[in-house]
Amino acid sequence: MLKIKNLKAGIEEVQILKGINLEVKAGEVHAIMGPNGSGKSTLSAVIAGKEDYEVEDGSVDFLGEDLMDLDPEERAHKGVFLSFQYPVEIPGISVSNFIKTSLAEKRKALGLDPLPAKDLLKMMREKMELLSIKKGYLSRNMNEGFSGGEKKRNEIFQMAMLEPKLSILDETDSGLDIDALRIVANGVNKLRTKDNATIVITHYQRLLEHIVPDFVHVLHEGRIIKSGGKELALELEKRGYDWITKN
Amino acid sequence: MGLIDNLEKYAQHQNLSKDKRVMFDSFIKKGFPTTSDEEWKYTSLKKVVKSDYNLLLEHTEIENSVINKYSLGVEDKIVFVDGNLVYSPEIKGVHISGFSDFDCRNNDVISKLNSALAKSGFTIVVEKNTVVENPIEILFFNLTKNSFSQYRNRITVGENSEIKIIENIQDLSKSSTLVNHFTHVSCNKNTKVEYNKIQNNCKDSTLIDCMNIFQKQDSVCEVNTLIFGGDFTRNNLNFEQNGTNCESNMNGISLLDGNQFADNHTFVDHKTAHCRSNEMYKGIYLGKSKGVFNGKIMVRQDAQKIDAFQSNNNLLLSDNSTIDSKPQLEIYADDVKCSHGCTIGQLDNEALFYMRSRGVGISEAKAVLTYAFASEVIENLSIPELKNLSQRLLAHKLGVDLDFSL
Numbered sequence: 001m002l003k004i005k006n007l008k009a010g011i012e013e014v015q016i017l018k019g020i021n022l023e024v025k026a027g028e029v030h031a032i033m034g035p036n037g038s039g040k041s042t043l044s045a046v047i048a049g050k051e052d053y054e055v056e057d058g059s060v061d062f063l064g065e066d067l068m069d070l071d072p073e074e075r076a077h078k079g080v081f082l083s084f085q086y087p088v089e090i091p092g093i094s095v096s097n098f099i100k101t102s103l104a105e106k107r108k109a110l111g112l113d114p115l116p117a118k119d120l121l122k123m124m125r126e127k128m129e130l131l132s133i134k135k136g137y138l139s140r141n142m143n144e145g146f147s148g149g150e151k152k153r154n155e156i157f158q159m160a161m162l163e164p165k166l167s168i169l170d171e172t173d174s175g176l177d178i179d180a181l182r183i184v185a186n187g188v189n190k191l192r193t194k195d196n197a198t199i200v201i202t203h204y205q206r207l208l209e210h211i212v213p214d215f216v217h218v219l220h221e222g223r224i225i226k227s228g229g230k231e232l233a234l235e236l237e238k239r240g241y242d243w244i245t246k247n
Numbered sequence: 248m249g250l251i252d253n254l255e256k257y258a259q260h261q262n263l264s265k266d267k268r269v270m271f272d273s274f275i276k277k278g279f280p281t282t283s284d285e286e287w288k289y290t291s292l293k294k295v296v297k298s299d300y301n302l303l304l305e306h307t308e309i310e311n312s313v314i315n316k317y318s319l320g321v322e323d324k325i326v327f328v329d330g331n332l333v334y335s336p337e338i339k340g341v342h343i344s345g346f347s348d349f350d351c352r353n354n355d356v357i358s359k360l361n362s363a364l365a366k367s368g369f370t371i372v373v374e375k376n377t378v379v380e381n382p383i384e385i386l387f388f389n390l391t392k393n394s395f396s397q398y399r400n401r402i403t404v405g406e407n408s409e410i411k412i413i414e415n416i417q418d419l420s421k422s423s424t425l426v427n428h429f430t431h432v433s434c435n436k437n438t439k440v441e442y443n444k445i446q447n448n449c450k451d452s453t454l455i456d457c458m459n460i461f462q463k464q465d466s467v468c469e470v471n472t473l474i475f476g477g478d479f480t481r482n483n484l485n486f487e488q489n490g491t492n493c494e495s496n497m498n499g500i501s502l503l504d505g506n507q508f509a510d511n512h513t514f515v516d517h518k519t520a521h522c523r524s525n526e527m528y529k530g531i532y533l534g535k536s537k538g539v540f541n542g543k544i545m546v547r548q549d550a551q552k553i554d555a556f557q558s559n560n561n562l563l564l565s566d567n568s569t570i571d572s573k574p575q576l577e578i579y580a581d582d583v584k585c586s587h588g589c590t591i592g593q594l595d596n597e598a599l600f601y602m603r604s605r606g607v608g609i610s611e612a613k614a615v616l617t618y619a620f621a622s623e624v625i626e627n628l629s630i631p632e633l634k635n636l637s638q639r640l641l642a643h644k645l646g647v648d649l650d651f652s653l
């Protein structure tokens with residue numbers, strides 16, 4: 001589904017990603033771990049199409065298409081979704097209006113009519129239930145005054161509504177307490193199918209107990225320096241990053 | 248020629264009373280304000296004054312279908328065509344008639360010109376204890392080419408009464424026109440008055456509007472000024488509070504593009520204690536458009552325990568648009584709460600990327616964020632037809648097909 005080859009990207013002459021190679025197949029869950037500042041969020045942003053970053057070399061192929069040629073909205077239409085590490089507050093737009101617009105625009109791009117209001121509401125209700133989101137939340141302004149945990153839950157709610165093929169969850173666990181973590185992780189698991197894939201970015205083993213990865217990668221100074229199975233996450237939890245980064 | 252000559256010629260053939268003659272002469276002596284006048288510093292009438300206008304309006308008739316096309320679709324309508332009152336509704340407790348003369352203390356030349364020469368307008372008297380359920384839309388159509396029309400309107404709302412009005416000026420002459428509009432509103436004790444101006448005239452029209460609102464105790468008055476159309480617009484909005492526990496609310500949207508210009512001058516005169524004023528003007532500027540905001544709040548010595556709030560927020564969506572914003576506070580009482588704020592900004596790039604990453608195209612994302620910026624004013628509109636129209640006009644002007652009503 002996603003093939004990243006020798007990806008080098010940076011900002012204002014500073015190279016942050018220094019040759020990333022990663023392949024994610026449909027149905028898989030990949031975890032990316034790594035110390036602060038190693039480039040995890042940069043990698044997510046480059047995949048999602050943030051224009052601040054300049055891609056210097058390499059390629060990102062998504063379902064046979066070069067992602068780097070596409071605008072962020074086109075990537076979303078193709079099925080890329082990023083759960084932001086820092087979701088943006090948008091005063092003046094309600095959660096429901098935001099999601100309604102996103103979904104309608106995505107459907108428009110795919111040549112579909114907007115969902116009838118009734119079906120849209122039904123879908124929203126189902127997904128809210130999945131994530132134990134309370135009523136009244138839909139009419140709140142997008143992320144405005146949300147707690148850290150509410151923001152993250154809102155990200156996964158959008159993911160549930162937009163039904164992407166590739167979801168990148170950038171530190172979705174930060175800000176969530178243990179109960180919320182379990183609910184959100186359960187939600188993510190329920191949304192998994194053999195046709196979609198998930199990249200989970202996290203610092204902690206904690207989340208990976210709930211969303212069990214097929215592969216774990218360690219990102220350090222813009223490079224993936226080690227990859228392994230889920231046991232690698234446990235080892236990192238015990239020993240920290242030093243034992244890998246020192247070599 | 249030019250406007251002053253047109254006016255002098257026209258005035259000669261009017262049988263002006265002595266008072267009106269004096270007023271007209273003092274207008275002629277001073278002439279139209281120029282940018283050296285502090286109140287007109289950023290607002291140039293040069294182009295307007297140089298043009299020739301037709302002061303003799305034709306008597307045209309207009310089809311109902313045309314009225315309906317421009318109307319917001321509310322039931323009760325007052326309709327003017329070329330200065331003539333052609334239709335007014337029957338509403339219990341409300342007396343609607345045409346022009347009736349009244350004095351005003353406004354000292355500016357344009358108000359004097361209106362006092363001296365205006366012969367059209369409406370008079371609305373709402374009896375005591377009358378709650379007018381449905382909003383009244385007042386439509387002013389013009390069909391005379393290059394006309395200069397002046398309206399002089401008066402609304403008196405009796406004690407304990409409530410009324411909502413929408414004002415809608417539409418030029419159908421397909422030419423450059425000028426309107427000098429003057430409205431006097433008396434809000435008696437314990438009244439609730441809402442006055443909405445939908446300023447969406449065609450692109451060659453110039454409007455100079457002055458509204459004076461006098462409030463007695465326990466009255467609440469709200470004015471919403473929604474500017475989407477027109478070439479040149481100047482709104483003077485003056486509130487005077489003459490009783491305790493008055494509330495004056497004024498909100499505005501200016502959404503301008505091309506070479507459009509709009510100036511909102513507001514003045515709140517807090518003369519009595521225990522009163523409030525809330526002011527929120529939002530400007531959105533595209534193309535080479537230009538906005539001016541001047542908000543003056545005066546708190547007189549006896550006006551203790553005043554709560555006055557003013558904000559003017561602006562979004563510059565192009566490199567060539569400009570805004571001049573000036574708050575003016577004059578406070579002579581010591582126990583007051585008064586705050587004002589002015590912001591000038593662009594759309595937030597992080598928010599734009601956030602929306603785009605959800606599949607919303609760049610124009611639509613900009614439109615959604617612009618709507619979000621304006622939403623405090625639009626969502627506050629109490630008349631659904633007006634809210635809906637504002638949402639549609641915003642989407643239309645930003646070139647997107649989005650429905651903001653949810």
Ligand SMILES: Nc1ncnc2c1ncn2[C@@H]1O[C@H](COP(=O)(O)OP(=O)(O)O)[C@@H](O)[C@H]1O
Pocket residue numbers: 011016034035036037038039040041042043052
């Ligand atoms: N927009 C930016 N401007 C400048 N530096 C940036 C920007 N984004 C990321 N960086 C830098 O790139 C490096 C990687 O950051 P980031 O991708 O956020 O790391 P992580 O998510 O792994 O903590 C850091 O040194 C950070 O300071």
Ligand SMILES: [Mg+2]
Pocket residue numbers: 040041042085171
């Ligand atoms: Mg990060």
